[in-house]
Amino acid sequence: MEMIHTKYILTGLLFFFLSLTSVAQIKDVPIVKLFDKDYYKYEVKKGETLYSICRTFNTTQAEIISMNPFLTDGLKTGQTLLIQVKRAEKDQEELPEGMSKVAKENIDNSTLFIGKRSSSLIDKNLPRITLLLPFSMVESDGANDRFVEFYEGFLLAVDSLKSLGLSFEVQALYVSNDENNIQELIDAGQLDETDYCIGGTTPEGIKRLSAWSSSKQKSLILPFSTRINEINNNQYLYQPFTTYSHMYERLANYASIKFAGSNIVLLKEPENGGTKNMAFLSQIKSALTKKRLAYTEHVQNGSMEALVNSLSDIHENVIFPYEMSVSQASQFINDLSNAAAKYPEKRITLIGYPEWQTMSKKNQQRLHELNTFLFSGFYADPQSHPVRQFQSAFNKTYGKTLLNTFPKYGMLGYDIASWFIPKMVYEKTNHPLTTGPSPLQNAYLFKAEATGSGAVNQLFYLINYTRSNTVEVKPIK
Numbered sequence: 001m002e003m004i005h006t007k008y009i010l011t012g013l014l015f016f017f018l019s020l021t022s023v024a025q026i027k028d029v030p031i032v033k034l035f036d037k038d039y040y041k042y043e044v045k046k047g048e049t050l051y052s053i054c055r056t057f058n059t060t061q062a063e064i065i066s067m068n069p070f071l072t073d074g075l076k077t078g079q080t081l082l083i084q085v086k087r088a089e090k091d092q093e094e095l096p097e098g099m100s101k102v103a104k105e106n107i108d109n110s111t112l113f114i115g116k117r118s119s120s121l122i123d124k125n126l127p128r129i130t131l132l133l134p135f136s137m138v139e140s141d142g143a144n145d146r147f148v149e150f151y152e153g154f155l156l157a158v159d160s161l162k163s164l165g166l167s168f169e170v171q172a173l174y175v176s177n178d179e180n181n182i183q184e185l186i187d188a189g190q191l192d193e194t195d196y197c198i199g200g201t202t203p204e205g206i207k208r209l210s211a212w213s214s215s216k217q218k219s220l221i222l223p224f225s226t227r228i229n230e231i232n233n234n235q236y237l238y239q240p241f242t243t244y245s246h247m248y249e250r251l252a253n254y255a256s257i258k259f260a261g262s263n264i265v266l267l268k269e270p271e272n273g274g275t276k277n278m279a280f281l282s283q284i285k286s287a288l289t290k291k292r293l294a295y296t297e298h299v300q301n302g303s304m305e306a307l308v309n310s311l312s313d314i315h316e317n318v319i320f321p322y323e324m325s326v327s328q329a330s331q332f333i334n335d336l337s338n339a340a341a342k343y344p345e346k347r348i349t350l351i352g353y354p355e356w357q358t359m360s361k362k363n364q365q366r367l368h369e370l371n372t373f374l375f376s377g378f379y380a381d382p383q384s385h386p387v388r389q390f391q392s393a394f395n396k397t398y399g400k401t402l403l404n405t406f407p408k409y410g411m412l413g414y415d416i417a418s419w420f421i422p423k424m425v426y427e428k429t430n431h432p433l434t435t436g437p438s439p440l441q442n443a444y445l446f447k448a449e450a451t452g453s454g455a456v457n458q459l460f461y462l463i464n465y466t467r468s469n470t471v472e473v474k475p476i477k
Contacts (some may be wrong), residue, residue, distance in 0.1 A: 031085060038085035057083045069148075073310040080399060086413045095331055097143065100406070124252030127428040129421060130191060132199025132209075133180065135174050142370070146409045150223075152299045153410030154389065157417035166425050179204040179476045186212050190229035194218060196424045198416065210234050212457040219424070223416055238446060240416060242377040247279050247460050250476050252287035252376050254462070255318075255351070262349070263312040264288065264295040280353075283322055318349045326355050330363050337366040347371075354378065357463070358406045367465035379461040379473055380441035387440050390414060407441055415442040435447040445477060 040057060050061050050071070063072050067082045076122045131154065152171060158170060173190060175181050182205050191197060191212060198221045200206040203453035206222060213220035221238045231237050253435055253455045266281050288295050298307060311317040324332065329352065340348050354376035356367070367374075380387050394410055395401055402410050418436030426433045446455035464472040 005014060015234065040081075040083040040085060042081045042083055043078045043082065044075060044077055044129075048075070048077075049266075050075050053081070053083075054098055058086055059083060071115065083097055094203075097444060113443070126169050127195045127424045128193055129196040129198065129417075129424055130171040130173065130194040132175045132185075132197065134201050135200070142403070143405060144404075146405060148402055149409040152394070153390075153408075153413030154417045156393055156397065157414045157415075157437060158409075158421070161417065161421050161434070164436075165435050166422065166431065166434060167184045167429075168421060173271070175199065175205075180207055190218075192208050195249055195428055196221065196420055198223065198420075203229070206230060210237060212324055213237065219420075221416065221420060223412060228454070231456060232450070232453050232455050235402045235448065237453050239456045240442065240444060242457045242460045245277070246456070246458065247281040247375050247476075249287075249461075251280075252283040253464070254476060255284060256287045256291045256293055259318045259349070260291075260293060262294065262316040265311070265317060266295055266297045266323040267307075267319055268297055268299045269324075270301050273302045278322065281322060283408070304339040308336070308339040308343050308346055310350070310465065311343075311348070313345050315346050316349055318351065320351045323353060326358060329353070329356055330359055333359075333363060333366045333370060333372075337369050340370065344454035349373065351375075354404060364465065365469075366468050367416075368467060370465075371467050372465045374463045374465075375476070376413075376463060377457070377460045379463055380411055381407060381471070383475070386438040387411075390440055411440040412442060415439045415444075419444050423471060443475060 007431045008409075024385060031038050032041050033039075036052065040059075042053070044053070052062065053075075054061055054064065064081060064083060067084070067248055068079075070079070071081075131151060133151060135144050135147065148242070155170075161168075171194065175185060179202060185191060196219045197209065197213065200220070200222050203225045204359065206225060206228060207230060209220055209222075212218070213236045214234050216238060219236050219238065221235075221240065223240045225239075226243060228237065228239050231239055236314075268281075285295070298310075300307065321329075321332065333352075334352070336348070336350070340346060348370050348374045350370040352367070352368075352372050352374045354374060356372070356374050357376060357379070359367070382388070386457045390404065390411065400407050418439065422434040422436050424433050443459050443461075444457050445459040447458045450457050460476055462474045462476050464474070466472060
């Protein structure tokens with residue numbers, strides 16, 4: 001089973017180098033060329049089974065599944081499959097002793113490779129970045145799809161970087177969600193030639209990778225976790241996700257200056273609402289108190305209209321609400337916007353949370369009406385040229401759109417590759433430090449908090465949905 005999982009990752013890479021070629025050998029079935037190999041691009045018809053398709057193309061179910069991992073969820077009408085075109089033995093070229101055709105093609109035609117290969121077949125002089133992708137056969141929350149999309153976005157950045165003249169290798173390995181699997185890869189020497197490693201989703205898995213990183217003095221990037229205990233004592237760790245505590249502190253200081261002279265209201269949760277995370281409001285209170293700025297606290301037990309009616313007619317009213325779910329926030333801004341419309345003399349500015357970016361277009365319009373500021377480590381302007389260009393390339397390359405997630409994992413993979421690969425190449429080869437493609441949703445400014453600690457991203461965004469229906473984005477350090 002592990003061998004099949006390892007091959008799953010190959011799909012993204014192969015789709016990435018997709019290009020249509022001439023007329024198919026089987027009637028009406030087009031052929032695509034991937035790494036100088038030919039594959040049928042076949043659309044599943046109603047009533048077909050995996051067995052019948054295998055008979056048609058003279059192949060096995062294992063070979064088809066390895067190229068089309070989504071088949072683990074079942075064969076469906078309309079799906080597009082990649083099926084390798086069989087070649088006659090006489091077409092096989094002579095290879096160096098001990099080297100498979102796949103290995104030779106990977107070395108000759110691309111610096112990219114997949115899976116577990118003997119280190120003797122790898123150019124050790126090239127910088128190598130390794131991705132550890134935790135696929136699971138029993139995931140039901142879409143985690144596998146998110147990690148596949150991360151890898152696919154990563155590969156789009158790889159193509160852009162290679163067009164800039166950078167030479168490097170990318171290794172992608174399936175590690176499952178079992179920490180022991182990570183340890184097995186380490187013990188087997190699968191990471192020995194790695195310069196930069198990306199992975200780690202569980203506390204124990206991160207702990208083991210951190211130990212490897214520290215002992216081998218290799219950089220470890222942890223883009224899937226916000227709480228990394230090892231960051232305090234391992235200088236080789238990178239945490240791309242800006243911590244909430246850092247955002248709270250910086251935003252509190254910014255707000256105390258930006259909104260000085262305003263009527264500041266800290267909205268506390270209803271008394272019967274349960275216990276919410278009050279860390280953000282606590283930081284705001286501390287910063288305001290330190291700067292001797294006045295504020296009031298309001299428990300939202302009554303009607304929203306009563307709250308709005310109590311606000312100042314003279315000063316800007318800045319409301320900091322308690323943390324709430326997106327559905328609660330949607331109802332909250334709907335009620336607040338309706339109440340504010342009855343009192344146009346009350347100027348309101350609302351402070352919101354990162355997840356509010358996922359609200360519907362209707363509610364986003366209400367964010368504009370309330371002059372809302374959101375703080376977030378992620379922001380992608382859907383109208384910007386780089387974002388639109390990426391989405392178009394992603395759709396064309398992989399034949400699908402990005403998942404409806406926050407953040408967008410394809411963009412996360414793209415930005416991680418764009419920032420770290422040029423850095424890796426520069427450190428190992430002294431190649432002039434190349435500026436990668438423009439970031440799509442993640443900007444990075446890494447800093448170690450103390451001597452000997454890892455580096456945490458210090459940069460996040462303050463996103464203002466203005467009353468004039470524009471979106472102004474300010475990076476905060």
